[in-house]
Amino acid sequence: MKPEALLYPTPAGLYCPAGDFHVDPVRPVKRALITHGHSDHARAGHGAVLATRQTLDIMALRYGADFAGSTQAVAWGEAVDLGGVKVRFHPAGHVLGSAQIAIEKDGTRIVVSGDYKRGVDPTCAPFEPVACDVFITEATFGLPVFHHPDPKAETRKLLTSLVQFPERTHLVGAYALGKAQRVIRLIRDCGYDRPIYIHGALARLCDYYRAEGIDLGDLRPATVEKKEPGTFHGAIVVGPPSAFQERWARRFNEPLIAFASGWMMVRQRAKQGGVELPLVISDHCDWPELLDTIREIAPQQVWVTHGREEALVRWCELAGIAARPLHLVGYEDEGD
Amino acid sequence: MKAFATLLDRLVLTPSRNGKLTLLVDYFRTTPDPDRGYGLAALAGTLDLKGIKPALLKELALERLDPVLFQYSYDYVGDLAETIALIWDGGAKERVAAESQPRLGEVVTRMNSLGRTEVRAAVRELLDHLDHSSRFAFLKLATGGLRIGVSARLAKQALSEMSGPAGEGRDVTEIETLWHGLAPPYQPLFAWLEGRAEKPVLATPAIFHSVMLANPVEAGDLDRLDPRDYAAEWKWDGIRVQISSFGATRKLYSRSGDDISGAFPDVIDAIGFEGVIDGELLVGGTARSNSATRSFSDLQQRLNRKTVNARLVQDYPAFVRAYDLLFEGDDDRRARTYLERRARLEDLIDRAPHDRFDLSPLVPFADWQELDALRLSPPDPVIEGVMIKRRDSAYQAGRLKGPWFKWKREPFNVDAVMMYAQRGHGKRSSYYSDFTFGVWAEGPDGEMLVPVGKAYFGFTDAELETLDKFVRDNTVERFGPVRAVRAEPGFGFVLEVAFEGINRSTRHKSGVAMRFPRIARLRPDKLPRDADRLSTLIALIDQRIDQRAGEAGEGPA
Numbered sequence: 001m002k003p004e005a006l007l008y009p010t011p012a013g014l015y016c017p018a019g020d021f022h023v024d025p026v027r028p029v030k031r032a033l034i035t036h037g038h039s040d041h042a043r044a045g046h047g048a049v050l051a052t053r054q055t056l057d058i059m060a061l062r063y064g065a066d067f068a069g070s071t072q073a074v075a076w077g078e079a080v081d082l083g084g085v086k087v088r089f090h091p092a093g094h095v096l097g098s099a100q101i102a103i104e105k106d107g108t109r110i111v112v113s114g115d116y117k118r119g120v121d122p123t124c125a126p127f128e129p130v131a132c133d134v135f136i137t138e139a140t141f142g143l144p145v146f147h148h149p150d151p152k153a154e155t156r157k158l159l160t161s162l163v164q165f166p167e168r169t170h171l172v173g174a175y176a177l178g179k180a181q182r183v184i185r186l187i188r189d190c191g192y193d194r195p196i197y198i199h200g201a202l203a204r205l206c207d208y209y210r211a212e213g214i215d216l217g218d219l220r221p222a223t224v225e226k227k228e229p230g231t232f233h234g235a236i237v238v239g240p241p242s243a244f245q246e247r248w249a250r251r252f253n254e255p256l257i258a259f260a261s262g263w264m265m266v267r268q269r270a271k272q273g274g275v276e277l278p279l280v281i282s283d284h285c286d287w288p289e290l291l292d293t294i295r296e297i298a299p300q301q302v303w304v305t306h307g308r309e310e311a312l313v314r315w316c317e318l319a320g321i322a323a324r325p326l327h328l329v330g331y332e333d334e335g336d
Numbered sequence: 337m338k339a340f341a342t343l344l345d346r347l348v349l350t351p352s353r354n355g356k357l358t359l360l361v362d363y364f365r366t367t368p369d370p371d372r373g374y375g376l377a378a379l380a381g382t383l384d385l386k387g388i389k390p391a392l393l394k395e396l397a398l399e400r401l402d403p404v405l406f407q408y409s410y411d412y413v414g415d416l417a418e419t420i421a422l423i424w425d426g427g428a429k430e431r432v433a434a435e436s437q438p439r440l441g442e443v444v445t446r447m448n449s450l451g452r453t454e455v456r457a458a459v460r461e462l463l464d465h466l467d468h469s470s471r472f473a474f475l476k477l478a479t480g481g482l483r484i485g486v487s488a489r490l491a492k493q494a495l496s497e498m499s500g501p502a503g504e505g506r507d508v509t510e511i512e513t514l515w516h517g518l519a520p521p522y523q524p525l526f527a528w529l530e531g532r533a534e535k536p537v538l539a540t541p542a543i544f545h546s547v548m549l550a551n552p553v554e555a556g557d558l559d560r561l562d563p564r565d566y567a568a569e570w571k572w573d574g575i576r577v578q579i580s581s582f583g584a585t586r587k588l589y590s591r592s593g594d595d596i597s598g599a600f601p602d603v604i605d606a607i608g609f610e611g612v613i614d615g616e617l618l619v620g621g622t623a624r625s626n627s628a629t630r631s632f633s634d635l636q637q638r639l640n641r642k643t644v645n646a647r648l649v650q651d652y653p654a655f656v657r658a659y660d661l662l663f664e665g666d667d668d669r670r671a672r673t674y675l676e677r678r679a680r681l682e683d684l685i686d687r688a689p690h691d692r693f694d695l696s697p698l699v700p701f702a703d704w705q706e707l708d709a710l711r712l713s714p715p716d717p718v719i720e721g722v723m724i725k726r727r728d729s730a731y732q733a734g735r736l737k738g739p740w741f742k743w744k745r746e747p748f749n750v751d752a753v754m755m756y757a758q759r760g761h762g763k764r765s766s767y768y769s770d771f772t773f774g775v776w777a778e779g780p781d782g783e784m785l786v787p788v789g790k791a792y793f794g795f796t797d798a799e800l801e802t803l804d805k806f807v808r809d810n811t812v813e814r815f816g817p818v819r820a821v822r823a824e825p826g827f828g829f830v831l832e833v834a835f836e837g838i839n840r841s842t843r844h845k846s847g848v849a850m851r852f853p854r855i856a857r858l859r860p861d862k863l864p865r866d867a868d869r870l871s872t873l874i875a876l877i878d879q880r881i882d883q884r885a886g887e888a889g890e891g892p893a
Contacts, residue, residue: 143408143412144401144405144406144409144423145422147422147468157342161346165355244765244766245759248766255763265422266422267345267418268414268415271348271349274817275349276346276349276350276761288425310408311405311408311409314404
């Protein structure tokens with residue numbers, strides 16, 4: 001079977017006509033397969049949703065238990081038959097519960113990787129390479145400028161800054177699902193065992209990660225206690241980056257703003273965002289990881305979804321690998 | 337290299353002066369010699385490092401990367417040194433070397449020892465052994481593009497602080513006096529700062545001596561002073577400089593001790609005397625050549641350059657209007673009285689070339705009222721007020737209260753309308769604290785606001801709360817960190833803006849540029865339609881030009 005007939009882009013997202021389902025649809029559909037819980041991939045309002053248990057749990061936390069007409073949890077590697085199409089979920093290493101989806105019919109196999117990374121992350125299952133004819137990859141950091149450094153070395157920058165500026169509250173911006181928990185875990189792995197304060201928007205997801213067995217240490221709400229105004233002097237506070245521009249941030253002492261994101265690789269990005277301490281910690285592949293993954297899987301074709309498609313397609317052409325951009329819309333390349 | 341690269345990365349993104357000081361002190365304390373000395377030199381602009389041409393860097397990058405991918409990357413990053421620092425793939429060597437990268441001192445020594453044909457291979461090898469942030473630091477140093485908002489003065493302040501807590505450490509003026517007699521990597525300086533050695537003895541003459549500064553006149557100050565004890569001079573609107581000349585060494589220093597000789601060969605070549613004098617650097621003609629002193633914006637054509645071409649020297653001739661004499665030959669005159677020093681200075685200037693040196697004249701006055709009147713209507717547009725100096729004052733470095741005062745003419749004021757607001761940095765990152773303001777002008781579709789400047793201080797914390805609330809409640813559009821706010825004739829926020837000067841500008845859409853604008857008062861009592869018009873601002877510029885033309889007896893410019 002031709003891969004273009006098995007799966008193709010539509011305005012609602014990637015569609016498989018034989019199985020009558022969409023992958024990560026951006027508008028409500030009858031049947032959706034969801035790779036992971038980030039809001040641009042996992043939306044509410046679909047008829048039936050097939051995803052990993054953890055992704056379904058995260059969607060329920062974010063949208064309420066009735067986020068879809070019906071849900072079905074799938075285990076790693078378990079084959080599910082949808083109208084003669086066999087689908088399997090494999091770990092993607094992006095955030096807790098994140099999966100790649102292998103779609104197979106008549107000997108043709110397409111892997112939709114969703115968002116993924118290859119670096120070590122103790123907060124989720126590691127990426128598992130799956131042989132396939134067509135590998136659909138993201139390209140969020142698909143430019144040769146992106147070389148993500150060792151996340152622990154980045155985390156130590158934060159701890160060094162705490163020694164240099166012991167009075168200042170260190171506000172660490174991190175997206176609520178995945179990045180925040182990973183950063184907290186990294187801080188713990190670097191030997192920091194004092195309480196870490198979190199913004200309210202992180203509370204439920206941090207609780208969920210802990211319930212799934214990921215130890216985040218002593219977490220406390222970043223609310224002001226009238227009797228102890230000095231609480232936040234020299235403390236680490238983790239929150240969504242948008243909160244630091246709001247009045248909420250004024251309770252802290254001379255806040256020093258850090259931001260954990262792959263985008264922090266480029267100085268001008270950090271400067272424009274008013275970030276004093278950029279921490280290059282990403283939940284996506286950097287450029288060498290994208291290339292290594294494509295070489296390792298060695299597919300017949302590479303289809304590139306959201307991000308910087310043109311550079312990755314160019315590289316594939318130079319390497320003699322058939323590649324094309326899918327031009328999918330609706331996935332934010334900012335969310336890292 | 338790693339320590340210096342980390343320091344740079346932090347300095348670039350740290351807006352507050354105190355934050356920068358903390359980072360600098362930490363670097364000087366924890367980095368060994370000679371690396372910290374080269375780091376200091378890089379920050380203070382005294383590092384001598386063999387340069388690399390951007391074209392060579394690009395060639396090196398294209399040896400390993402497809403030109404199309406390089407272009408995509410460059411378009412995204414926007415800065416050549418940073419692009420190459422980021423795309424460079426050192427492979428295994430880079431990862432192994434992360435902890436044992438070449439040291440800054442090694443890099444400087446190696447680069448400066450290279451012959452012309454060795455540069456390419458050496459740079460390639462260095463890039464392979466540095467990580468991305470060290471590569472960035474190295475490329476910025478080698479291409480001369482280091483811009484990090486740290487002045488030589490701030491670096492010296494950090495040296496003072498590393499030597500001990502305030503009051504116990506070495507004084508920054510002592511460091512400035514030594515500075516130009518020392519060279520990178522400054523080991524004797526660090527040894528002295530750390531109390532391991534005696535104060536370095538200077539072999540080089542023509543060093544910088546910290547300057548004496550004046551305090552602004554504040555309410556009631558003059559009531560307590562007898563005008564007969566003081567002399568007055570005009571306060572000229574140029575930049576304060578010091579000429580230091582001994583033997584064959586002739587130097588021009590800025591007020592903070594930066595060596596700016598390279599940009600002013602016309603002044604340097606005219607120095608025939610030996611000694612140290614204090615004065616104002618200006619462009620135009622001296623009083624002795626009978627032509628007009630030109631404005632600060634003309635002087636700006638000559639500032640912040642390393643070198644200068646013949647055309648600029650001819651079009652914007654520089655000269656020094658002398659204020660004071662510190663050394664005559666190698667005789668220290670600083671302990672003499674102001675009037676005694678001035679008599680010697682007069683003698684010295686009399687013998688100096690008349691087109692490059694003149695003497696700042698005394699302004700006779702009988703009482704403070706008379707001086708006040710002179711201050712408010714000075715005879716030359718390049719005067720920004722008066723200086724009041726005690727006749728018997730010694731020349732003492734620093735800003736002592738009492739011997740010298742500055743009394744500026746009143747700032748200009750306009751009522752302008754807030755148009756855009758941007759979030760501040762550091763402590764102010766949750767506040768909209770940088771304001772772009774505009775005045776009314778005739779547009780194609782009738783009256784419109786045109787932006788004329790930006791101000792981010794002058795208000796109190798309580799006023800900032802008010803301004804921030806207005807911005808949040810009245811945002812009409814967002815562009816990244818900037819918000820456009822409602823600004824209509826009948827609704828908006830009027831700001832009274834004070835500024836020191838105004839000039840024509842081709843860089844700004846409105847055609848005018850203000851000097852030193854700040855928010856003098858919030859005017860919630862006014863509506864935007866009551867704000868000033870662009871024609872009022874242009875009239876201020878024309879007024880100054882007419883005044884100067886009249887004084888100099890020339891036709892209109």
